[in-house]
Amino acid sequence: MDVLRVEDLRKSFRHDMSLRRREVLHGVSFEAIAGEILGFLGPNGAGKTTTIKIILGLLRADSGDVRLFGRPAGERAVRARIGFLPENPYVFPHLSLIEFLEFCGHMTGMRGTVLRARIEEVIWMVGLESSRARLKTYSKGQLQRVGLAQAILHDPELLILDEPFSGLDPLGRIKMRDILVGLRNQGKTIFFSSHILPDVETMCDRTCIIREGLIVRCVGIDDLIRIGESRVEMIVRGCPPECFDTLDDYLESKNSTGDEFFLLVKKQDYVRTVVQVVYNSGGEILKIVNQHPSLEEVFLNEMLSEFKQSRVKTPEEEHTFIGF
Ligand SMILES: Nc1ncnc2c1ncn2[C@@H]1O[C@H](COP(=O)(O)OP(=O)(O)OP(=O)(O)O)[C@@H](O)[C@H]1O
Ligand SMILES: [Mg+2]
Structure with a gap:
């Protein structure tokens, strides 16, 4: 079953200093299947965060459709089944880790001993300690773990993570990978964006590569083997x-x-x-x-291919003016 289905998403932004609009998503389509880890790979500015924000309802697409668990993405009941780690997780700096997670738990309707037990569990899962230190004293890598802890606190079925490995040292990345694989093994579906190809390659069941606002390839581990086996x-x-x-x-x-x-x-x-x-x-x-190519080779091939020249530009990309 598709837990997440994204169909033909288009999104344009207006330039700061003019009324010109530039299309940054040109019809993005893909799906995440229940119980898989799906990587979302693409260079800076490819449209990963924009796509993720649209999936979560933080941005409105110009056109296209997002379905979560077969339901329209905006439904409240559907949102309760999702955990989200933003690109730059925001925490309240004056709170301790437990205070912050209590606040997050209350936002999702969790209370009392159930919440306290779950907080202890997720703190242990992400490899932090229940210290009384305020979050403003945490390092970037520690804050990334705090962000993950809040994302998994309400035990969501689908995790959407924007650059979960950013700011983590090699050990931190291994720990993050183990946590995500552990969650997948519990039956959760994980969709995450990343630049770090070896991490994507070692843990993903499938990877969708986005370039300049279009999905250029979705590859599974089996595909990677097949691409090279000739x-x-x-x-x-x-x-x-x-x-x-x-x-x-x-x-x-x-x-x-x-x-x-x-x-x-x-x-x-x-x-x-x-x-x-x-x-x-x-x-x-x-x-x-x-010979089996690495995901890195596939990725670089896609980035260096002649695709750019063959794609017909949309009117928005040609800087269509909107009316005054
Ligand atoms: N609010 C906005 N206003 C105008 N342009 C925007 C806005 N948000 C994103 N963009 C543009 O949309 C394009 C895609 O941005 P997006 O943040 O989705 O890329 P990304 O793939 O997440 O990149 P990165 O890997 O650097 O995080 C970029 O060209 C960016 O400048
Ligand atoms: Mg981004």
């Missing part, structure tokens, strides 16, 4: 360089270091032919590995 890396030794002359159509590239050749075979189907040529010329095979 190419095969081989390291061979002891064959004369001319033995590869007949293999131009089979090899993507060929590099040598001394007696060894590093071959990139275009397709799995071609491996048998290449192996035969190597053996027939007296060589030996040291290594054969299917």
